[in-house]
Amino acid sequence: MSPVPELAPPAQLSATRWFLRGMVGSLAVPGFVLVATFVGFGGLLHDVGFPIGAGLLSTLFIWALPAQVILVGGIGAGASLPAVAVAVCLSGVRLLPMVVSVMPLMRGPKPRLWRELVCAHFIAMTMWVEALRLLPHVPKVGQPTYAMGLGTGMTLMSMAGTAFGFYLTDVLPGPFAVALLLLTPISFTILLVRNAKAPVDWLAIGLGAAISPLAVNSPGGLDLFWAGVGGGTLAFFIARYGFRKAA
Template sequence: MPGFVLFAGYIGYGGLLHGVGFPFVAGVLSTFFIWALPGQVIMVGGLVSGTALPAIALAVALSSIRLLPMVVSIAPLMRGPRRSLWKDLVCAHFVAMTVWVEGQRLLPHVPMNGRPPFVLGFGLMLLVFSMTGTAAGFLLAGELPASMGAGLLFMTPMSFTLLLIRGARDTTDWLALAFGTLTAPFVVGMSGGADLMITGFGGGTAAYLVGRWWRRRR
């Protein structure tokens, strides 16, 4: 199901690429190398508006920094019985919201020697779905109504939200979801992915501090 949701979301992204005249091959490769819709949309928007390449690279990097805490938190679960740097780096590339949420739920039940293959197989499957969706959206753009493309693009964040709700385990998890949701209307539209940084990092930090205070009081 997460693969089909990503496929649908990237159909919307492919339609966006076609609408702004972005090259087909470069658009599909952007999914392979960046594989994060907010960063990809920032990149396309910057290129179309004529923004300098260093500024675009910085904006995409800032948008993608939000994934670093996910990689750090799930890295111990992705490792096999023997430490392998190249396997860790390849597995880290696949860590986005879906892999992080599902990995937190499923990896503790996978034997250690099967964890790297599990992450690589699951992540590669999601990446193939995403690249196929990008290509399909680009090729079907002439037949796809704009409202439908926007709706498909919106399915991805909605799916992420549902996955986070399903994976919430304690008070801090629920507080992080609440703080991020309440902060979003005040920062929407900020450039360079700053909105995601503020809602994610700010909301998560506030949730951690409040959750820690609450546990001490109990």
């Protein structure tokens, strides 16, 4: 992956320019991995007979592939809409720690509620990793609009991938289309390891991986949530108290 670009300009830029820079920032390897992943999602829509328009709206408004798969799979299986809605909401709970951790980089010097809500909507695995990588290099005044541009660019690319996969399903082999869905978690894991710097980061990754098999089939599909929060919390307490006692 290319090094983090220097995003601080010699002169102050307008909000529109920061937004456009954020959209350009989405044109990186993680963004194209998202496109490939949503190609697989588009193939899934085609196979279960889900309307492409509704599928594109799910990408726009839900913007979390596991929740979208729950939506499509639940409706395809004939589940009631309230039950599907609850399952989708529970799946989204796993993103709350990501929103909390990255939101300070998206508020800017003059926080506005509507802007924070838009930025929070865009937080998913790839956006979270890219925000932690790119936003510290953006001046505080440009962080909210840069984040919105970054999220908008990723969303539009994902919608394009969804449509591409839907209309090319007959060309793509079935196993290949399904395998594309795995690209996002694989890419997320690679980026997580790449961004780990302190010993506590590696400890959190290791503990989260160790907890994952124990959290499989958790109620509400919260296995990733429990593995991530559990591993991160244990790593925090070990680093804060265990290392201190050892010293």
